[in-house]
Amino acid sequence: MSESRITGAAGRGIPVRGDDIDTDRIIPARFLRCVSFEGLGEHAFEDDRKNFSDGIHSFDREEFQGASILVVNDNFGCGSSREHAPQSLMRWGITGIIGVSFAEIFFGNCVANGVPCLTLDSSQVDEIQGMIEGDPGCQLELDVENRSVHAGENTYPAGLPDGVQRAFLEGLWDSATLLLDASAAIDEVNARILPLQEQS
Amino acid sequence: MGKNLLQKAWEQHTVRELPTGQTQLFIGLHLIHEVTSPQAFEELRVRGLDVRYPARTFATVDHIVPTHSQERPFVDTLAEEMMVAIETNCREFGVQLFGLDDDRQGIVHVVGPEQGLTQPGMTIACGDSHTSTHGAFGAIAFGIGTSQVRDVLCSQCLAMDPLKVRRIEVTGSLAPGVYAKDVILAIIRELGVKGGTGFAYEYSGEAISSMSMEERMSICNMSIEGGARVGYVNPDETTYEYIRGRPFAPSEEDWEDAVKYWESFASDEDAEFDDEISLDGSALGPNVTWGINPGQSVQVDGQLPTVSELPEGERASASEALEFMEFEQGAPIAGTGIDVAFIGSCTNGRISDLREAAKVALGRKVSPGVKALVVPGSRLVSEQAESEGLHEVFMEAGFEWRKAGCSMCLAMNPDKLKGRELSASSSNRNFKGRQGSPLGRTLLMSPVMVAAAAIAGEVVDAREMLGD
Numbered sequence: 001m002s003e004s005r006i007t008g009a010a011g012r013g014i015p016v017r018g019d020d021i022d023t024d025r026i027i028p029a030r031f032l033r034c035v036s037f038e039g040l041g042e043h044a045f046e047d048d049r050k051n052f053s054d055g056i057h058s059f060d061r062e063e064f065q066g067a068s069i070l071v072v073n074d075n076f077g078c079g080s081s082r083e084h085a086p087q088s089l090m091r092w093g094i095t096g097i098i099g100v101s102f103a104e105i106f107f108g109n110c111v112a113n114g115v116p117c118l119t120l121d122s123s124q125v126d127e128i129q130g131m132i133e134g135d136p137g138c139q140l141e142l143d144v145e146n147r148s149v150h151a152g153e154n155t156y157p158a159g160l161p162d163g164v165q166r167a168f169l170e171g172l173w174d175s176a177t178l179l180l181d182a183s184a185a186i187d188e189v190n191a192r193i194l195p196l197q198e199q200s
Numbered sequence: 201m202g203k204n205l206l207q208k209a210w211e212q213h214t215v216r217e218l219p220t221g222q223t224q225l226f227i228g229l230h231l232i233h234e235v236t237s238p239q240a241f242e243e244l245r246v247r248g249l250d251v252r253y254p255a256r257t258f259a260t261v262d263h264i265v266p267t268h269s270q271e272r273p274f275v276d277t278l279a280e281e282m283m284v285a286i287e288t289n290c291r292e293f294g295v296q297l298f299g300l301d302d303d304r305q306g307i308v309h310v311v312g313p314e315q316g317l318t319q320p321g322m323t324i325a326c327g328d329s330h331t332s333t334h335g336a337f338g339a340i341a342f343g344i345g346t347s348q349v350r351d352v353l354c355s356q357c358l359a360m361d362p363l364k365v366r367r368i369e370v371t372g373s374l375a376p377g378v379y380a381k382d383v384i385l386a387i388i389r390e391l392g393v394k395g396g397t398g399f400a401y402e403y404s405g406e407a408i409s410s411m412s413m414e415e416r417m418s419i420c421n422m423s424i425e426g427g428a429r430v431g432y433v434n435p436d437e438t439t440y441e442y443i444r445g446r447p448f449a450p451s452e453e454d455w456e457d458a459v460k461y462w463e464s465f466a467s468d469e470d471a472e473f474d475d476e477i478s479l480d481g482s483a484l485g486p487n488v489t490w491g492i493n494p495g496q497s498v499q500v501d502g503q504l505p506t507v508s509e510l511p512e513g514e515r516a517s518a519s520e521a522l523e524f525m526e527f528e529q530g531a532p533i534a535g536t537g538i539d540v541a542f543i544g545s546c547t548n549g550r551i552s553d554l555r556e557a558a559k560v561a562l563g564r565k566v567s568p569g570v571k572a573l574v575v576p577g578s579r580l581v582s583e584q585a586e587s588e589g590l591h592e593v594f595m596e597a598g599f600e601w602r603k604a605g606c607s608m609c610l611a612m613n614p615d616k617l618k619g620r621e622l623s624a625s626s627s628n629r630n631f632k633g634r635q636g637s638p639l640g641r642t643l644l645m646s647p648v649m650v651a652a653a654a655i656a657g658e659v660v661d662a663r664e665m666l667g668d
C-alpha cells in the first residue's frame with residue numbers, strides 16, 4: 001500500500017500555538033464514534049476552534065486555508081493514543097509537522113501514516129510561527145534527508161530519530177509489510193514464551 | 201553488570217533488528233476494544249491478511265457502552281455500529297470477545313489482570329494509552345495507535361525504538377488516607393507531564409512494594425500522564441498471589457515453573473538505570489489537580505500557584521489553566537465547590553477503590569445539587585461490590601450505582617459533563633473538554649477524596665471523614 005519513499009514535505013505553514021496540546025483537543029472523543037477515519041478532517045480542533053478566546057483559531061483563518069505544514073510548540077499530541085488525531089490533521093490537509101517536541105504515541109502514529117514530524121528549538125519554532133503569521137504565503141520545507149527545515153530564506157538543522165529517517169528514506173515506514181518479512185523468527189519467539197491458556 | 205526488567209523482557213521478546221535500526225518486538229498479549237480496532241481490521245481485509253495468533257488477542261467493550269442501560273441496540277446508532285463492528289471482527293478473525301453478553305466485560309485494563317492474562321515478563325500492547333497499567337505485574341505494557349494495532353494483529357509484532365529506564369523510588373510508608381493516586385500525582389507534578397518521554401518508569405521502594413496489586417495498577421496506569429509510555433513494578437509475592445487461580449493463570453501443575461520464569465525478569469540488584477530519583481512517600485498528603493493537565497496539582501491543604509513565582513517555562517500554561525478553570529491564583533484548593541463527583545475508570549474503578557470510597561459514603565449523604573456516580577471498572581468488580589453490599593452504601597448516600605464501562609472518564613458515551621460543570625473525578629485526565637463538555641472542568645483526586653467532595657459539595661480533606 002505505502003511502499004514509497006518520503007523525502008520531506010513542503011507548503012505553506014499554519015501555526016497552532018501552545019504547549020501540551022493533547023489529542024482530546026486535536027480531535028474530541030465524540031468524533032471517535034466511527035468505524036473509519038473518513039470525515040475526521042473537518043473536526044480537527046473543533047472545540048478549540050469554537051471556544052477560542054484569542055481572535056480566530058488558525059484552522060478557521062482565511063489566510064491559512066490550504067496550508068499543509070503545521071507548526072506547533074512543546075509536547076504536542078500528548079494524552080490518548082487515538083490515531084484519529086493525526087488522521088484528522090492529515091485529512092484537513094497537513095502533510096508535515098514542525099514542533100519543539102512530540103508525545104511518543106502521537107509521533108509513532110504520524111510515522112505510521114507517512115507524516116514527518118521534525119523538531120527544532122523553542123526559539124526557532126517561535127521564529128517560524130512569527131514568520132508565517134506575518135507572511136502566510138511563506139513556503140516551508142521539511143527535508144528528511146538532510147534533517148532540516150527551510151523557512152523563507154532560513155535553513156534550520158532539525159531533529160528526527162535515525163530509525164525514522166531511514167524508514168522514510170527507504171520506504172520502510174509501512175511497518176506491517178516489514179514485520180511480516182520475518183515469519184519464521186516470529187514463530188520462534190512465540191514458541192519460547194508462555195502460552196495463554198484458560199484453565200478448565 | 202546486571203540488567204533491569206525492561207532489558208530482560210525486551211531481549212526475551214526480540215525477533216530481530218529491523219533494517220531501520222528499530223527492534224522487531226514480539227507482543228505476548230494484545231488487548232483490543234471497540235474504538236481503536238475497527239480501522240485496523242479493515243486494513244487486514246484490504247490487504248488480505250489474517251490475525252496471526254488469535255489466542256494472544258482478547259477484546260472487550262468499554263469506551264462507548266452506556267452505563268445506565270446496556271440494552272441493545274443502543275440508542276446512539278454510531279455506538280451501536282461500533283459494537284456490531286467489533287462483534288463481527290472478532291467472530292470473523294477468531295478473537296475472543298468479552299462482550300456485553302459476557303460476565304467478564306469491563307474496562308480493558310481492569311479485565312486483563314482480572315482474568316490472569318496480564319503476567320510478569322510479558323510484552324503487552326493495546327490501542328489505548330493507559331495500557332501502562334499492566335506494568336504493575338512486571339510486564340512491559342504500552343499504548344499503541346491503530347496502525348500498530350493492525351501490525352500486532354497481522355504479525356504479533358511491533359517496530360520499536362529503544363526505551364531508557366528511570367527508577368523512581370518511593371520511600372517510607374504512606375500516611376493513612378493517602379493512596380496510590382496521591383503518589384502518582386506527586387510524581388507527575390515533580391517530573392512534569394513530559395518528563396517521561398523516551399523513558400520507562402520503574403517504580404520501587406518501600407511504599408510501592410507494600411502496595412496491593414490494585415494500588416500498583418493505579419500508579420502504573422498514570423505513567424503516560426507523565427509522558428512515560430511504560431511504567432512497571434518488579435514482580436514479587438504480592439504479584440504471584442494475585443495471579444494464582446485466575447482463569448488464564450498457569451495451572452497448579454505448572455505453577456512453580458511459571459513463578460521461576462517470572463522471577464527471572466525482576467531487575468537485578470546491580471542493574472543499571474539511565475536515571476534514578478527518590479521521593480519521600482511518608483511526606484505525601486492527598487493531592488488534587490487544579491489545572492488542565494495532570495501535572496498541575498497541589499496537596500489538599502495547599503494553595504494554587506502564583507504565576508509570577510513559577511519557573512518561567514510553566515507560567516503560560518498555568519495562566520491558561522487558571523483562566524480556563526476560573527480559579528484565583530494563590531487561593532486554597534480546599535473549599536472549591538463541585539457539581540459532579542465521578543468514581544470509576546481504569547485508574548480507580550477497582551474493588552479496593554470502591555471499598556475505600558464506601559467508608560466515606562457510609563451513613564452520610566451526597567450534598568444536594570451534586571450529581572454523584574459510582575461506575576465499577578468491570579462486571580466482576582460490580583458483582584463483588586454488590587455481594588459486599590457496597591452498592592447499597594453508595595445508593596443510600598445518594599450516589600448513582602452504574603454498570604461497568606469507561607463512563608465519565610471520557611466523552612464517548614452518554615455520561616458527560618454539561619456546560620461549565622466542575623467535576624471531582626477519580627479518573628486520569630483533566631484536559632479541557634475531556635469529560636464531554638468543551639468547557640467542563642475536572643479536578644483529579646483519589647476515589648476517597650471524590651466521595652468526600654460529593655458529600656461536602658466542595659473539595660475537602662477526606663481524612664476528616666475517614667476516622668480511624
Ligand code: SF4
Pocket residue numbers: 262263307308309328330545546547605606609610627628
Ligand atoms: S477508563 Fe478512561 S482512561 Fe481508562 S480506558 Fe476508559 S477512557 Fe481510557
